[in-house]
Amino acid sequence: MNQWTNARLCDVANLILGAILFFSPWIFAFAAGPQTQNALGSGILIVVLSIAALAAFAVWEEWVNLVVGLWVLVSPWVLGFQATTAMTVHVVIGILVAVLAALELWMMYQNPPTQSAA
Template sequence: MDNWTNAKLCDVANLILGAFLFFSPWMFGFGAGAASQNAYIAGIVIAILAIAALAAFAVWEEWLNLIVGLWTLVAPWVLGFQGAKTAMTIHIVVGIAVAVLAAIELWIMSQNPPRLTASR
């Protein structure tokens, strides 16, 4: 039961991080451009994956969250907005946090995989 709770806490944290990333262009004034577009798209994807994981856990959701987190981390250099310090910092911090939380959930599930049958 503790592992289930820890996994759900990671999903809730990812939901909050996704929402924060989505709203960060408005909160910090990124303006239009690659930084804000990436924040909107990556934020929505992270939030949707977190909601899906909260509804019904599947390992593929965590793998996708890990990929999106890593993408968010490297996006400032790939998309060329490393000059926008605030946008870059937010993307790096959220990307690291999402990737770490996804890795933790994958590790938790590898330690105690879900049972497909009832235990006696």
């Protein structure tokens, strides 16, 4: 159980958030269009990045997760689905994903992994 660090818990939380975003068009009955397509694509990307980070941590995965979280946050205004339930879901999940990715990056830079000589 030593391997369940805070960073891994952030990855698991992002995995769950990505799955919620993926299923949100059905859960919250989004209208067909860019909000549904964005939720599906971004949700899959967040899930894949989280699984990759859980399998083998790499710094670039967290940076990409941060960018995707920021994209999900601003996408309602870029794609034009403001004042909808889809906007609320995207903004909340985008903030959470971006904050978790930033927190994980901050933790990594505060306590860089040590490499042992084999």
